[in-house]
Amino acid sequence: MRNLWIGILGTAFVLSLAWGFTEYRQAEQFERVNVNQYQRSLRDLASNLDQLETDLAKGRVAATSSQKVLYLGQAGTISESAVKDLAQLPAEENGLSYISEFLNRTGDFTRSLAYQISVGHIPTTEEDKTLTEVHERLLTVNQNVQDIVQRVDTEGLAWVDNPSVWNRVAGLWRTETAEAAAAATDGPSSSVRSGLDQLNASLQKLPPFSYVGEYDSRSVREPLALPKQEVDRDVALKAAKSFLSKVGYPSSGLEFSGVSQGALGVYIFKQGNLFMTVSKRGGKVINYRDQREFTERTLSPDQAKDKVAQTLKALEWDLVLTSTEDYGGYLQLEYVQDENGIRYYPDKLRITVALDNGQIIGYDSTPYYAYHQKRNFTKKLTLEQAKTKLRKGFQIKENRMAVIPVMGNREVMAYEFRGKYQDEEYLVYINAVNGIEERIQRIIKTPKGEYLQ
Structure with missing residues (x-):
């Protein structure tokens, strides 16, 4: 009998070892998929920044209108690709917002200037000065990213920082704030993510360059679609928990993290890798991001979009899908307002959905709440x-x-x-x-x- 129990326990031990080894190999495989995706996105970003800097330099030195239009137009297109590459890289909290804004404004400025030159406009001294300023800032951004790529190749620079077990248990490890990142910009980064965070913080210190373009002109002094009445933190927390419930996440650990002031003032909440903001005016969820790692892809794009449609219905959104991009582990989707057969492209909602389970892992309603309003247009042409x-x-x-x-x-x-x-x-x-x-x-x-x- 004793030998029988020893045999049973021995078999169970062997099976548990086999199961543990299998789980370890699967986890290792999923991590390799994430790393490969990061590698591709980082190298694409570096390549696009290099080309963007080259086109800006050529645009500055070009003497003829045709050459200026060519290089500035190319710069506008490449900046869009760089923004998409940046969005695929690991980032703290609400992302690399200052790098993204800089690249968006760079693309918008160059497109705007290229268009004006194409219809006979001669760049002013102020526009030439702005182009020089943009190019000089981009030189720094490009050099920082190229340095990160070189350190990945030569030093095996990690993608993210790994806090010690003791710090996790003691609760001493925190998400680095912009101020902390800014203070560390002079030292070498300990990971790709911290390097990008340092770059993001350094751009935060600089004033935005001034110009007239589509991105700049679409700024609004206050969000047009949010109610005037402000809500308190408790109401905002309730809205955040309701949102998480509808997208399929438990919210038991959701904690208040801070307040952001400004035209679009928000309450900030966190839960593990999850970050979200709720507007002070009206208590609307503005941003949401879950930076979890992906497991094996199990859904087709159509299946994932169907799940998103169900979730958006539960969140009381009535929008139409206008754009889909497949990044392997997830989809990036864009929805816009559609009333009486008219599409309102400024009123946009951006969604990221994971293809392992169909859950929404990214949500940005900023454009919608910034620009949505009642409009009175009368068409004259049939x-x-x-x-x-x-x-x-x-x-x-x-x-x-x-x-x-x-x-x-x-x-x-x-x-x-x-x-x-x-x-x-x-x-x-x-x-x-x-x-x-x-x-x-x-x-x-x-x-x-x-x-x-």
Whole structure:
């Protein structure tokens, strides 16, 4: 009998070892997938920043309008790619907001300047000064990122900092604040994430450069869609817990972390790798991010989008999906307001959904609450009149009405035409009042999905 029990216990021990080894190998495999994704995104970011810096340098030295338009236009496109690469990298709390804002503003400024030059504008002394300032800042950003890549290759620089077990138990390890990161910008970073956080903090110290463009002009003094009445911390916490419940996360450990002032003042809450903000005005969830690691992909993009649609319905959103990009472990989705067949592109909601379980792991409603409002547009052109403004040979596949932002702090109502010209697809926007061709966007199809250029 005793031998029997020894045999049973021995078998159980062997099985437990086998199970533990299998779990370890799976965890190791999932971690390798995350690292590979980080590697690809970091190298793409470094490559795009290098090209962006080159185009800005050429744009500064170019003497002819055609060359300035070429290089500044390319800079605008590459900056968008750099922002997307940056979003795939590990970051503390609410992300690398100052780097992202700088790249967004750089792209918007160069696109705006390229457009003005293309219609005969001669850059002013102030615009040349701004272009020089942007280029000098980008030189620093590019050098920092290139240094991080070199340290990954030569030193095996870790992707994230690993706090000691004792500090975890004692509760001494904290998420580094912007102030702490800023204080450490002179020292070598201990990981890719801390290096990017240091760079982010250094940009925070600099005043934003001034210009007139779409990104800059779409800034608002106060959010247009939030109620005037402010809520207290308890009401905000209740809203945060309700949100987490609807997206499928337990909220028992959610804790208040601080308050952010400004036009879009928010309460900040944290729970482990989870970070979220709730507006002081109205108690609306503005940002949410869960930086957990992904496990094995089990859902198709369509299945994940169906799950998101159910969650958004529970959150009382009634929006239409306009953009999908597949990054392997997750999807990035964009939704906009659609009323009476008119799409309001400024009123945007950005969602990130994991493909291992279909849960929302990223949520940004800032554009929606910043710009959503009642609008009064009256179109003067009929659909048939708008079609006459299109280039001959442009084959229309579909059309709709849309409201889009344009330079000069304005929005216009336009006819949106999706179609083909010489085997490539485009979106063309014709002003519904005066027939001006307001915008052209090329539709690029990749394995990750469709995106606009």
